[in-house]
Amino acid sequence: MKKDLFCKSLSMWQENGLFYVENDTSCGILSVEPIFFGQGLIIPKFHVEKLSKLYPEQSKDFLSLPETFHEKILNDYKNNLDYLVSFYENLYDNPQTPKSKILASYILNSDQLNEIPIGFNTGINMGKPAGQLINHLHIHYIPRRESDKTNLGFLTAMNKLLNN
Ligand SMILES: [Zn+2]
Numbered sequence: 001m002k003k004d005l006f007c008k009s010l011s012m013w014q015e016n017g018l019f020y021v022e023n024d025t026s027c028g029i030l031s032v033e034p035i036f037f038g039q040g041l042i043i044p045k046f047h048v049e050k051l052s053k054l055y056p057e058q059s060k061d062f063l064s065l066p067e068t069f070h071e072k073i074l075n076d077y078k079n080n081l082d083y084l085v086s087f088y089e090n091l092y093d094n095p096q097t098p099k100s101k102i103l104a105s106y107i108l109n110s111d112q113l114n115e116i117p118i119g120f121n122t123g124i125n126m127g128k129p130a131g132q133l134i135n136h137l138h139i140h141y142i143p144r145r146e147s148d149k150t151n152l153g154f155l156t157a158m159n160k161l162l163n164n
Pocket residue numbers: 003004006007046047048135136
């Protein structure tokens with residue numbers, strides 16, 4: 001089977017300290033194509049395509065990680081904002097995908113930097129028509145801010161992601 005991008009990247013992320021959060025069987029990384037400052041992906045550390053293929057403990061690891069991710073974002077906003085800023089500066093200098101540079105620039109110049117996200121959305125895209133690009137189960141973590149209030153809800157958040 002041809003390895004997907006996540007399977008190819010997992011060990012590199014681990015070696016380079018790019019796991020933003022992790023537990024025994026899943027990890028979370030900051031997105032390299034961010035629309036939202038602090039946006040992330042939660043990914044099982046092994047190849048799996050469907051939630052139903054995870055054992056109960058693995059499901060718990062996977063499904064609990066967005067909350068852990070959010071807590072770390074809140075903590076970094078309060079205590080370690082430089083780390084988050086340097087992630088996007090790095091992404092701007094060393095773009096990981098063709099879109100990375102312009103999105104990093106957008107993120108760094110947006111007001112999101114100055115506003116702590118007090119909520120979040122999560123979403124799983126299953127299948128190509130749903131916007132799934134990588135055939136390895138993952139959850140999108142989308143931090144949301146009070147100023148998003150004219151644009152509330154999961155569907156508008158996903159729309160923003162899919163249409164960018
Ligand atoms: Zn995979």
